Amino acid sequence: MKLKPIRLLFDANSMVMRTGRTHLSGIGRTALELARALDELNDPAVDIRLLTQTFRGHIPESFRNLAVRNIPWPIGPRYDWLKQRFPLLETLAPYDLLYEPSNFAPLHRPDKTVVTIHDAMFFSYPESFLGHDGPRQHAPAFAQRARAIATPSKASKADIVKYMGVDEDKVTVIPWGVDRGIFNANDKLGAKERVARATGCDRRWFVAVSCDIGRKNTISVLRAFKAALAEGIEHDLLLVWGNPPADYLQEFAAEVESGRIRFLKHVDDTLLGDLYAGATASWFPSRYEGFGLPVLESLACGTPVVTCRNSSLAEVGGEAAIYVEPDGIDEMAELMREFDASQPAGAHGPQACLGQAAKFRWDDTAKAYLALFKAAAE
Known part of the structure; x- marks a missing residue:
């Protein structure tokens, strides 16, 4: 029957x-x-x-x-x-x-x-x-x-x-x-070119998505970048953040005015995938996540991700992610200087990232x- x-x-x-x-x-x-x-x-x-x-x-x-x-x-x-x-x-x-x-x-x-x-x-x-x-x-x-x-x-x-x-x-x-039609490492060079056209960014960049004023902890990324910029790094910082608060805009006014920090509004999925794929590294030092899609999306693009070992994040990032403390601004700034000097390889390089993402x-x-x-x- x-x-x-x-x-x-x-x-x-x-x-x-x-x-x-x-x-x-x-x-x-x-x-x-x-x-x-x-x-x-x-x-x-x-x-x-x-x-x-x-x-x-x-x-x-x-x-x-x-x-x-x-x-x-x-x-x-x-x-x-x-x-x-x-x-x-x-x-x-x-x-x-x-x-x-x-x-x-x-x-x-x-x-x-x-x-x-x-x-x-x-x-x-x-x-x-x-x-x-x-x-x-x-x-x-x-x-x-x-x-x-x-x-x-x-x-x-x-x-x-x-x-x-x-x-x-x-x-x-x-x-x-993870949606591999959007988040993939198939055309990293093309991604860099498309992001440059869409944003005007003509340097290498770091990216942070899912930004907010609370547990996503975007302020630590901004302050680490400002410290690394003072040491002469050549990267820009691109943040997918449509409405950063006024006090943040004031604190980082010089970096925003010079174009070294860029807040991006109305980012569609195609541009989002390119932002990950073309970045030197992504930053997601969240204080708590139920899963942490930005970690997985970055890994699927073959792009190293800096995150934290709290809540669920280590389950997603595995050994491929780079872990910091949420308030470890000096540590993040040092990593930015290291990324500025050379592309990561080995345990945190593109192949390791893709291998971890393949589990999902x-x-x-x-x-x-x-x-x-x-x-x-x-």
Whole structure:
């Protein structure tokens, strides 16, 4: 007797490119990559439908095998309580299992949900300006009621078990992959030329992405670069940061004015890949990460990455990454001077970087999720 496929509803709201946006969030990017990989596998045992709730905007992708269902229903606290009290999704889009890629969600049936909890940052490294009060309040109860939990690193699993009161057997570690169509070492010379045309940078450069004023710790990179620049290095520093704060712009006004520090806005995926591929090194001295995609993206481009050995970062960087302390500004400045003198080789050279990145593949991620969906549906 042939079994009916599992009806899996995939919450794709994080994948919607809203009007006025130029790129997806980190959660949106990983959700989109997972959907692409699931679409390629096309497992007949799991019937996957992508669910969106949008009046404007679209998923920036078309799929051969995954259907997309849009229910134009407002998103936000004013409306979320309705989905919790009434079986709206169950009525409008019946399913056997719901996949929620965004840490938690207001749902009527969490017990029919597989959720990806990317990290427990709102407990282990809370930042009030990012609105972490809400997740601290709601995520543990949701995690406890969910059918199964996936997370991208062992470090995140340990934090989820510690802070959310769930059994470790309920949490499955499934690392993310990397989009090798964007992040690769196929044309490093061309990448340098394209970045020069796009940014006006005519020197070698260091790159930092995923910049912010908090745990990403971009200020340490800026101060290390200023110190190395005073010693005469010939690199520029390119930061993918659309809205650096005014006090940073004031502190580094001379370097910005001279073009040695450049803040880049509206960077699309093609330019982002080129920024990594053409750089001498990338810098990501974050204080906490649930996975650390910038580390993997840099490695996939064959570009050395300087990061920290906290949280999940060493799981991703392996022996190929170069590790510093988050506040090790003198150490970072010394590394910049060393990079300025010669390209890294050996344990941190391009081949080592590519070898570490090869361990992370989206098709492996999708296969592991399919196995989790099937187990959760039993």
